[in-house]
Amino acid sequence: MATIRHWTNQEIVDLIREVSAAKQVKGDNFFAIRAYDNAADAIEHLSDSVEHLYRQGKLADIPGIGVNLQNHLTNLIETGRSTQFDHDKKGLPAGMFILLTIPGIGPKSAYKLAKEFNLNSPATAITKLKVAAQKGKIATIEGFGDKSQADILNALDQQKPKLTRIRIDRATIAANKLMTYFNTCPDIGELSLMGSIRRRSNTVGDIDLGLTTTKPDMVTHYIKKYPDIIKLVASGSDLVRVNVSGNLQIDIKLVPPESWGSLLQHFTGSKAHNIHLRELALTKGVSLSEYGIKTKGKLKRYSSEQEFYQAIGLPWVPPELREDQGEIEAALKHQLPKLIEAKDIHADFHTHTNYDWISSHDSANYSIQDLLDRALELGYHTIGVGDHNPSLSSYTSAQIIVEVKKRSQTIDHISQDAKYQSLHVFKTLEVDIRPDGALALPDQAFDYLDYVVASVHSSFNQPASQLTHRVIKAISHPKVKIIGHPTGRIIGERSGFNLNWEHIFAACREHSVALEINAHPSRLDIDELTARSAITAGVNLAINTDSHQLSDLDNMPYGLDVARRGWSTPASIINTWAWPKLHQFLVNN
């Protein structure tokens, strides 16, 4: 049997853009073309893989994907290709599509060039185009001139490395450093992140930053002295674009104070949110743009986002919700959720230490005391002291029972210190869910633990039904209170495995088990869409750092981002609960 091609989100995005280009060349319906572009945009900013969503039957949840595109994508995933997409691209020179990657060349230009120079293969198209440009042949084509020929040659010579999307934590560190630098500039008024980093998306393409100033020349001069700049890409009175270390592009937009609200709103996006907002505004007879709100051709500027939203009859919408996932409808009805905030978090339930035993997976590099001290500093009232379960191949069951008992006594002893008086300390372990759903810990060992975090660490390739059954079996164990990193995904490396969420949610409700939002920026598992579904289904969530280094305990905000993007209120997140309720949930039920 021939293997079926697997498609990453980026490959699907590129393919849909190629089909859109083909439709443009063929003169298809303008709005059908735009629908394809919208679909590509939506998939590009998805937090989950298309293939994963397909397996869960949730393709329709992607905004801008209707019945037709669902069918095409299904076809693509099931057979490795789409007959519709193939048909759309048929009859056009195959070499034209690779030209779309050259800045300044869009569908029409790509087609003209490919047709003129017989670019029938993607492999040779670029080289042949370059030769043609060098011979001065591009300038002679109608619609092209000397300047566009030179631009193409220049672009081909640049061959700059493609900027890929980077993890939110890396972008945040770079952004904070830059913000600190800006904070010492006397000519800057307001200063804020914009774009996907402000919406707290789990990956970002570039960093958008906005500021207000009445002295743009002074500020641009100041920006250019920023030590991390590798390349100054563009510099004007209202925009400075730089590349900094870490393959990261930063756009800095400068406006006078009276335009701050409109700028911030426009560049925070998302694109889908803004488009929906502008459509809504049109029904009220006004037109929105990055400059303000136009009524009968007359522009009014806005110095704050609140006023901007208010002007179209909406309450301010938290940036994390601005994905056109129902937030505008909710805002219209004044039913936006009161999102969980950092100050609501009082606990961390899934951690690791350097406790001295042979564990099944990596242990941490700090002590139990270090963990308790840090929990106090973070202002928590509750901390779960965890570790991976002892290695089954290194100990007998009898030994493991003794080891777990000994460890719990150690934790009890340490936590009795007067300085930890205000801290509730839970004795817990992260226990492997074995391929058959059994937990990797002897029955009697559970007696020495308050609760258990159960996680899948092996056999990720089982069919969804088997994985679901396996996780549900773990959920039904009386000591299991949290399922750790439920899908096992690693952002940019491994897509999560497939579970039947409805069954998982039902089991969680029945057994009072929480699903984890793993706050490590490489995991963020479950993602925001699943988190939102879980909450809607009445399932509680726990945000955990799964710390293996002391600094990992500071990752809680990244988990909070996921919770907020998943429309979480404090009530659904057990980290916000007061002690009696928490104790009842984790230990006494």
Place this chain on the structure above:
DNA sequence: GCCGTTTTCGGCCCGACTGTTTTCAGTCG
């Protein structure tokens, strides 16, 4: 092709820049 508390039909976001133009098309964000 998508989508819905004014629509299951009839709409569909806004603006800047650039090059090749005699008033605009293509590209980009």
